[in-house]
Amino acid sequence: MSIKQQATRSVFWSAVERFSVQGVQFLLSIIIARILLPSDYGLIAMLSIFMAIAQTFIDSGFANALIQKKDRTEVDYSTVFYFNIGVSVCVYLLLYGASPWVAAFYGQDQLVSITRVVGLTLIVNSFGIVQQARMTVALDFKRQAQASLLAVVLSGCVGVWLAYGGYGAWALVYQSLLNNLLRVAFIWFLSGWMPGWSFSARSFRVLFSFGSKLLLSTLLHTLYTNLYTLVIGKRFSAVELGYYNQAFIWAQFPSSNFTNVIVRAIYPIQCRLQDDTEQLNRMFLKYMRMACYCIFPVMLGFCALAEPVVRLVLTDKWLPAVPLLRILCVAYMWDPVMKINHTLLNVKGRSDYFLYAEIIKKVAAFSILFATVPFGVKVMCAGLVLYAFADIAIIVHYTRKLTGIGLPAQARELAPVIFLAFSMGALVYVSTLLGVSPGVQLAIGVPVGMAYYFLMSSLFHYEEFEVALSFIQKNKGKETK
Structure with missing residues (x-):
């Protein structure tokens, strides 16, 4: 195989x-x-x-x-x-x-x-x-x-x-x-x-x-x-912690789980390729972009539809969690970039780089946390968005030492995916402004967002979309035999 x-x-x-x-x-x-x-x-x-x-x-x-x-x-x-x-x-x-x-x-x-x-x-x-x-x-x-x-x-x-x-x-x-x-x-x-x-x-x-x-x-x-x-x-209080905890769980669910699927599956294989830098680099970029292509639209669509989702699924008693959920969706959408870069350090056996990066990141992280505490839970969540970008910048500094792939190169690789996902999120958000029931908002927003994302992916020949389409067609062909 x-x-x-x-x-x-x-x-x-x-x-x-x-x-x-x-x-x-x-x-x-x-x-x-x-x-x-x-x-x-x-x-x-x-x-x-x-x-x-x-x-x-x-x-x-x-x-x-x-x-x-x-x-x-x-x-x-x-x-x-x-x-x-x-x-x-x-x-x-x-x-x-x-x-x-x-x-x-x-x-x-x-x-x-x-x-x-x-x-x-x-x-x-x-x-x-x-x-x-x-x-x-x-x-x-x-x-x-x-x-x-x-x-x-x-x-x-x-x-x-x-x-x-x-x-x-x-x-x-x-x-x-x-x-x-x-x-x-x-x-x-x-x-x-x-x-x-x-x-x-x-x-x-x-x-x-x-x-x-x-x-x-x-x-x-x-x-x-x-x-x-x-x-x-x-x-604060147990109630406010309950709102934050529920927002945290929901925001992390798609990003963390999908990223962990990719990381856990390719990590043992990457370890076998740890001495083949060229092939390892290709695999690294391919799966990072694929992960972002899949998770970015989910997180931004979820951000746009947070209120109708919470009203419909958790009931109105959880509405104070909506603003926190929206901010955390933007913060945790970057998980694939951070974690796949982290994994590369382990693959190359450089757990020392991993540790150095973590120390620097957490100095920045604790500074952001304690600076935002006096302003309330919402601002604390906004601080997590700032930390996400700091995390990426620091970890990429260390992976570049091993791969030669720095922040500008990774940004160029992900730019088309970022643009497509944010434009889709903006379009989906419009569906929440129509003054209709939460169920109708979701019935409009979800299919509109999916249709736009796949149509634009097809028109501009996104490799990830074509790979997924080829995979589906291949499996359909097997079923008809």
Whole structure:
């Protein structure tokens, strides 16, 4: 199988896994959001920074190190497996003991028991990190899709039942714990891999030399991303945090998931090409532009139709989240550019560049965050748009050292896609000014936006559109045979 065929197959199954799982989870979360109050979501969101940082320590960059390493062995896998479990137990015990201080910090007594139950997911997840890394190395996204989808459907149904039963924030707690427990159990069953009784200090040192830099980089990014929930929850109210959290979830859903599909699918393949700079560069530009071609119109269309979507799907009680959602859509639409550049550094084994870039970026990020806090949540969200451009400029500075592809070259590559997406977003926004019901606004805006985007893509011969059209025609031809 050629590199192109492997990449196509990997992207396909990665997309199936990501969007089937996240899609079902997203639909179930909409049902639960219609039942629960914004304050319930705000209460759980208060723990996000603690859980995210804890999970970062447990992985410690070892999953990426296993995927990047060319001569990985069974001893490597077993070493990482036992390390992950040991760290998860230690981190959980720290979180358990710190739960009264977490509750006191926010002034929410319920958080003591909620923290101790939610924290169990850390131990549960640690049992599946290596199995998932092995599947990724083998480009086996199909079985990952099966495990994740079954887990999210079963746990989601339980979550909806608990929400209707009046469990409030605890419905979200039990749903999360059950989802992770089922997913790990299914991954164990499908992977067929069992760790050996071995732990190698030498293997640990080799993997840690790469993973430790990723750990520090990821820790900085995780701290910054989740610091918004901490600051909003502390300075404002649980209700306002609930609005921000819901806007954040919706804005990140399309951009983060689609970008992760591309990155996760092509990363193992790029690692095989890490010594072939010319072919690696071609693959880098091709998939970055393809990702942007797909995600930019979705994010800008969502930005334009935010109000009718929220009115129709979440009900009017969530309307204060609309302005935040619009700003965050513009901020997170640039995820493909940032993450695909980040991945290239890992592919080339330059986790040191990754760390240097992350330190510089987070100096800028924290400066923007603390400068915008006094002006309210909306201005804080606007600061994320500014940070997105700073992130791109800094990370491209480092990828240019390895590829020779700088910011002007990447901007020229993406300019046609940017122009097309923004013009489509402006056209779609007009549909919200017609004074009709939310349902009619969506019925007009969505097809008009899609028709304009595909028509202009065809007229100006966008390569991405022609590739997609060729793929569809090819598959139709197979079906008719």
